[in-house]
Structures are given as C-alpha cells and as structure tokens.
Amino acid sequence: LLILAIESSCDETAAAVVKNGREVLSNVISSQIALHTLYGGVVPEIASRKHIEKINQVIEAALDEAKVTLDDIDAIGVTYGPGLVGALLVGVAEAKAIAYAARKPLIGVHHIEGHIAANFIEHKELEPPFLCLVVSGGHTHLVCVKDYGEFEILGRTRDDAAGEAFDKVARAIGLGYPGGPKIDKVSKEGNPDAIEFPRAHMGDTPYDFSFSGVKSAVLNYLNGCKMKGETWNQADVAASFQKAVTDVLVANSMQAVKEYGLRKFAIAGGVASNSALRSAMKEACEKNDIDFYYPSPIFCTDNAAMIGVAAYYEYLKGTRHGWDLNAVPNLKLGER
Ligand code: ATP
Ligand code: MG
Ligand code: FE
Numbered sequence: 001l002l003i004l005a006i007e008s009s010c011d012e013t014a015a016a017v018v019k020n021g022r023e024v025l026s027n028v029i030s031s032q033i034a035l036h037t038l039y040g041g042v043v044p045e046i047a048s049r050k051h052i053e054k055i056n057q058v059i060e061a062a063l064d065e066a067k068v069t070l071d072d073i074d075a076i077g078v079t080y081g082p083g084l085v086g087a088l089l090v091g092v093a094e095a096k097a098i099a100y101a102a103r104k105p106l107i108g109v110h111h112i113e114g115h116i117a118a119n120f121i122e123h124k125e126l127e128p129p130f131l132c133l134v135v136s137g138g139h140t141h142l143v144c145v146k147d148y149g150e151f152e153i154l155g156r157t158r159d160d161a162a163g164e165a166f167d168k169v170a171r172a173i174g175l176g177y178p179g180g181p182k183i184d185k186v187s188k189e190g191n192p193d194a195i196e197f198p199r200a201h202m203g204d205t206p207y208d209f210s211f212s213g214v215k216s217a218v219l220n221y222l223n224g225c226k227m228k229g230e231t232w233n234q235a236d237v238a239a240s241f242q243k244a245v246t247d248v249l250v251a252n253s254m255q256a257v258k259e260y261g262l263r264k265f266a267i268a269g270g271v272a273s274n275s276a277l278r279s280a281m282k283e284a285c286e287k288n289d290i291d292f293y294y295p296s297p298i299f300c301t302d303n304a305a306m307i308g309v310a311a312y313y314e315y316l317k318g319t320r321h322g323w324d325l326n327a328v329p330n331l332k333l334g335e336r
Contacts, residue, residue, distance in 0.1 A: 166180040
C-alpha cells in the first residue's frame, strides 16, 4: 500500500512516498531556512508563498525518486494542523486537488502524530504501547502512545517549547537562527557545568515542563556580565543551558516511564536530534533497563515521510477526510 504524503506546516515544503507504513521510498524536503535567516525567524507570509512555488516540484521529485506514478498511489496523506495557517493551507489544497483529480482517498494527519510516527521508520519492531517525549519547535509533550493514533498526554510545557527556548537562547548569545543545531554544535566546545542554570520541576504536575525560567536566567546572566564589564564564554553558556534543559527532559521522562510501567521509550521532534539529549536519554534508559528509540536526525525535523507513516495507520483505522478538509492551526493531538 503506497501513500503519497505532503507536509507544509512551517518552513519545510516536503513530500514523500511510503510503502506499507514503514518503508520510505522517497523523502524530499525543500527547506526555506536560508530565506528566513535574514529575518531571524520564520515569516509566515513568506513561508506560504514559498510553499506555493515549490510544492509541485517537490511532489514530482518524491514520485520520481520512488519510481512510481500517481496511478500507483493508494491514498494521499497531508498535515492539516497544527502549524501556520497559510502554510498548512498550501499543502491541504494541493492534497485535496490531487486526491480529487486522481480519485484517491484523502487522509488529514496531525503534525505531532507524524513526529511520533517517525520512530516506526527505522525501528520495524517498535509497536505501541510506549512512552514518547515530543520536543519540537512548538511542542513539548510527554505522551503515552496507547495504540496507533491513540494518545494520552501526560505532561506538557507551561510556557515555551524546548525548541523555542533553544532558538531564543541561541539568538541571545549571538548564534542566530535556527538556534537548536547551532547550540548543539558549539556546546561540544563548552563546559556544561560552567554555569548553574535553574531546572524547573513542577511539584503538583510532575510531567509538566517550563522553559521560560531557564531562558530568563540565561538573559540575566548575560546582562549581569555586561554590567560588570565581564566577558562571557559562548560555548560555556550554550553547554550549560543545554544541560539544564536536558536534565529536566530526562528526569521527567524517566519518572513517567517508571510510573506507567512501560519498558519502551521514544523521543520525537526537531530537538530529538540534539546530540546531548540523545546520549543522556540513552544512558538513563540503559540504567533503568528501558528500550530507547529515536529517529535519525533527518526524520526528527519536519519531513513528509513521518506524515506518510501516520497516514498509513490512520488509513488502516478507516480515517478518511472529505473535500471540506481545512487547515486547523491549533489542532489538538488526538482530535479528529
Ligand atoms: P512543531 O513540530 O512543534 O510544529 P516545528 O515543526 O517548527 O514545530 P521541528 O521541525 O520539529 O519544529 O523542530 C524544529 C526545532 O528543533 C527548532 O526549534 C530547532 O531549533 C530545534 N532543533 C533542531 N535541531 C536541533 C538540535 N540539534 N538541538 C536542539 N534543537 C534542535
Ligand atoms: Mg522547520
Ligand atoms: Fe514539526
């Protein structure tokens, strides 16, 4: 069964062909990062326009690379939320047009369900139930994946998402956009114990997160140095911030895994490609005798292959959308 998947929720125009839910025949991603770097972040209007310019050629490339034609495709999967409304609309309109013209079923996919599903691509043995930490640009969720497409959110961030905190701190220490990968890189030269930034633990809701405090602490530290006329070390600040965030993500995840008695734990989303987070999680899982799953970096950040995987399992469950499918910018996980 072949799914053609389309993803355009933020600043990546992406299309992929996925066979039987777990085999990626093609995964084409056209990133707009260079364009948005000029403005220090994603400009929604520019993102929508770029999607329109690129989407047809990205889809054609995905079909070509997979060596299939539209006739071979069994269903069209598309991200319909959450994300930037104008950006989402480009993918949704395109998917509807193709599905209608080629008489194929249409399956709208939740973007975060896609991020979680990215784990199925390289771990053929992974099946629900398992626990998943979703850490992306807009989300920080601790999710119990009860079954394919069935989720219980155990905890979430009260303020900034983890990726958002990486991006803001990167800007403050002069690394620019996109911040996550740059902090990851310079941290390798820094001392993670150089500065003690706060780790926020929510007493009443142990699986919730908060990252605005650590972000403010970094800003205060920089201001303090400036006022005292002292210099600060970029790599040390980056590494210490990264360690503070990672510590909390690991602690909350391990507590949840133990409490829910699950022996399988996965990470997903752009921040899941962070090398310090991956190694800290790996160590913690080994210590607690838990199987640890994570996607390759290319499947962590936005891509359409993960949408194709999620669409496949939705297809099996009978999910079909009509021609009235619309973009839903604040779609909740588990909603249909
Ligand atoms: P969402 O998925 O919540 O809608 P998004 O699609 O914009 O948001 P992703 O594409 O999943 O987010 O991830 C992008 C985020 O991941 C950015 O905030 C980026 O800084 C962060 N990121 C990417 N690589 C790394 C890394 N190596 N270390 C830390 N953060 C990273
Ligand atoms: Mg992106
Ligand atoms: Fe994403």
